[in-house]
Amino acid sequence: MSQPALKNNRLIRALLRQPTDTTPVWIMRQAGRYLPEYRATRKQAGSFLDLCKNKELACEVTLQPLRRFDLDAAILFSDILTIPDAMGLGLYFVEGEGPKFERPLRSLADISALGVPDPCASLSYVTDAVSLVRQRLDGQVPLIGFSGSPWTLSTYMVEGGSSKEYRYIKGMMYESPSALHRLLDTLAKAVTAYLNAQIEAGAQAVMVFDTWGGVLTPQTYRDFSLNYMQQIVSGLKREHDGQTIPVTLFTKGGAQWLEEIADTGCDALGLDWTININEAHSRVGNKVALQGNLDPCVLYADPDTIRKNVQDVITRFGNHPGHVFNLGHGIHPGVDPDHLGVLIDAVHEFGFDIRK
């Protein structure tokens, strides 16, 4: 089935470092808890996982922020832990404590037993949601598909949930690196197949979230995180339906390693707020586009302060192609949605001005 043509292609053009009329903007977790309409749909769905696995409701929350704000992209509403769930680890959520796994991986035997899930089978609820969102979007803006990085997924799978210390995964990394490499290799294959399935279902750009790469040393980041993102970038379909599919890699806390991330052959880097975007730009040059990088906490301040800080990021990047505005991490649940509206309008206004 052929999909409708894009009416707003700023995001794709910027990710491919082509000129645009203004700076495109989308927001990590734009479909999320800060929106009252999201909270209502979530309540209707039951649990968080029920919401992820119901294609009608997942599509609904994906589209909600687009009805409020002049966003330049939709991002599929889903969870980063769908792959480990499909591998049979038993994902569940405890209110206020985040994700947990019933059967965390603690041994090579646990790891060897894992297979690469067929995205058309146990993950078809995701590809079905992608197709439905594409249909409902009707070409309004592009749809971004995503996955967690192998390293980030493995932290949850080995720890059994969120972690502060990374005791088990790092214990394994230092003491039994070959076991962890085996897990990461399986995950890299699974993420590649999963993102390719999202692309075939209609995702027009994809992003890999390496939320926990920043807890590694330079050497272990390279060996246990970047290496497997590289493998994914090399295995992705970069053309579909006659269109180029840009790939963005984002390592939170990875500002020290931007050059190496850019060398993977990805199209764009996500930046957190611990680096000035002009410095990042001068380090990676025109090899990749940059996505970011306002401190999400700026949205707790008043509208004037928000506008001033948006202008600062846009001015720092300057009049070059290849900037997608975003926060440096997901929007916080306590933010007033009107404040996000101020941000988005300011991006387009200052992005237009700087191109004059």
Add this chain to the structure above:
Amino acid sequence: MSQPALKNNRLIRALLRQPTDTTPVWIMRQAGRYLPEYRATRKQAGSFLDLCKNKELACEVTLQPLRRFDLDAAILFSDILTIPDAMGLGLYFVEGEGPKFERPLRSLADISALGVPDPCASLSYVTDAVSLVRQRLDGQVPLIGFSGSPWTLSTYMVEGGSSKEYRYIKGMMYESPSALHRLLDTLAKAVTAYLNAQIEAGAQAVMVFDTWGGVLTPQTYRDFSLNYMQQIVSGLKREHDGQTIPVTLFTKGGAQWLEEIADTGCDALGLDWTININEAHSRVGNKVALQGNLDPCVLYADPDTIRKNVQDVITRFGNHPGHVFNLGHGIHPGVDPDHLGVLIDAVHEFGFDIRK
């Protein structure tokens, strides 16, 4: 009262970039929960705060790790939140949730009401413990005094405890920067007086822990954290009892800003594990000593792996004066104390070898 001369002055010499026979080592949180004897004393004391405020017991836990390990320094057992407690915010601890304040600061009025605590009055339990530890150490190794940085203290004081988002403190920083500057200025004065009192009571080196500086942007780090650490460095007594008192600054997550931290005039920088120590060394040259920087999770691995990783850090630093071995952050409570023994002996062995 004159204090006994130092029998082991490797730490002080290394912090001042003078040659030593081997690499000195101490461990952040070396007096802490991973030691069964600490847990026993803690139980005897009652609460964590009771332990901090009882000079006999605080002295006892300070000395415990020195009885087990060939450490080159003692660090005063205390909490980073003693200053806000002395300011009247009502510090308390909830098991498993960390520190809390009964009266968090949320307005300029709250902030304006704060005074600089006299360290000889409301904080005399700390200086009394310093004097007692010095006496009991009898010159065996030097005693390190410490404080939290103004920014790090302010995060707890404004949030009312630990934070993931830094909603209130960053909201204040972006929207009412002058209120936050007022708080940070008061804290810088308080920390300076507090560390000077520790020096007068017998601390032979001091360290400022900026545990949360890494959550800031480059500009806000400079304005709201580094600026006030600079003020402290400039106000500290750098000579006491005929001895130079070295000052170490440590910003966790601050690897991007090492040059600027070194420019404060401090003697040494603490490093977390997200940077290779040889790269840090080539960036700051011989301006400062470096302290660090093994990933604390290496201690979950087997003894051979621990030794290999210790050797890697020492080899990377090379045969130069100015390295104090440490972890990149505090030792985790779940570590086997024998593993720390392996680490400490390996530091001295490889540190000796590299000087041949």
